[in-house]
Amino acid sequence: MEPLDAQVLRQSLQWQAQGQRVLLVTVARTWGSSPRPPGSLMALREDGLTVGSVSGGCVEDDLVHRLRQGDIGLDAATDRPRLVRYGVTTEQAHRFGLPCGGTLELMLEPLSTHSRLAETLAALERRQSLQRTLDLRSGAVTLAPGAHDAVPHWADEHHFVSQLGPQARLLLIGAGDLSRYLAGMARGMGFDVTVCDPRPEQADWAEPGIGFSREMPDDLVQRLRPDRRTAVVAVSHDPKLDDLALIDALQTEAFYVGAIGSRRNSATRRQRLREHFDLSDAQLDRLRGPAGLPIGSKTPAEIALSILAEVVATKNGVAPASAPSSAPSQPSTQAVTHP
Structure with missing residues (x-):
């Protein structure tokens, strides 16, 4: 069985090859208890189909709902990466199944050829760890050697850095x-x-x-x-x-x-x-x-x-x-x- 993160990236590539628009969702930060750790991935296709997980299911359902309502855009030519936060209030924590008042911050990234998913997958298959830096102004991604056990972080206000590593x-x-x-x-x-x-x-x-x-x-x-x-x-x-x-x-x-x-x-x-x-x-x-x-x-x-x-x-x-x-x-x- 392929690791979940690799499944998300591979499925995203297949969807793109079929002409589908895809949103990559990354757990950027968490506070308190959280169902999934920072760095976890899911992909959301334009028709609402998903792969991967960033919560126990309620957050995924809300993202699909927001996509269908037009609150979330998947067109990389016009929609830039952005952050969304869940669980800020007690009502949200209960609504989205976040335990003990946990807070979840997600990076929403419309995928394009600049996302470099094929290169990322190829590096993982060679058992290389990667640092993936996303430019929020352009959606462009740069890749560099990384450490699999490092947590996502901000290089500055415009650059979000996540880590991907090889399968155990x-x-x-x-x-x-x-x-x-x-x-x-x-x-x-x-x-x-x-x-x-x-x-x-x-x-x-x-x-x-x-x-x-x-x-x-x-x-x-x-x-x-x-x-x-x-x-x-x-x-x-x-x-x-x-x-x-x-x-x-x-x-x-x-x-x-x-x-x-x-x-x-x-x-x-x-x-x-x-x-x-x-x-x-x-x-x-x-x-x-x-x-x-x-x-x-x-x-x-x-x-x-x-x-x-x-x-x-x-x-x-x-x-x-x-x-x-x-x-x-x-x-x-x-x-x-x-x-």
Whole structure:
């Protein structure tokens, strides 16, 4: 599943190619509680069709209503980008479903060839982060290298700056039941997922939207060069596969590197990596093992849930402190079979 922001941009391009006028809506700022964070996108077509989301639905409905009433223009030749604000009053907060008196500020941008959506999508497909600067006087957009985790801001009174980054990526070392659950869950949450297992006894995958590689895992890690939007999780239970991949992953910018196993096996792995490979203490401290949050997980599906929860928490900057003693003890799942 493609990330929602990329879906919005891609659909907007398709609508433009069909001759439709399109309004791109960006969450510029929020105060208090907000259903969607700054930077969230939606697109509004001239007939009222939408893709993406900037709230729980009420704001989208109001934007469609205002479009049909003529309060919002989509003609880039005559209509300039502008801000609208929702939730300023208590009545508005209740009307538009903004919790706890939250306030939502939206940038409304009529799209044109100057919006540079095709270039933006191409950069995201190359896993590049972009800074997108919109000139409110002309509607023209300039692109520059950016940081995906930066928030939208104003460069000055005429220039609105937003950030777009590549899809989060998950690399799983080892096929099997746990990988199937973990890959499926991650794919549903918008991760780009690749499973790697060179062992001939593991059947080829035919999972829609999930990549499969027969490369040696360390070769794949070196080829993919994990970045700050990549997580690597070893689930093969085979040190010959897991260790080399972990060694390479721990020396990259991957935001999460983890491996399953019991607490005893995880401690043995750390000692093995410390004694036989040239890894620093700081690099070894990045290794999450046993991977996953302590939710008492026993089945492959529950273990997958615990691992993905920790991966997402780390991606969002709210991961618990790494401590082997606090992680769940995970049984082997390779022998478990499911229909």
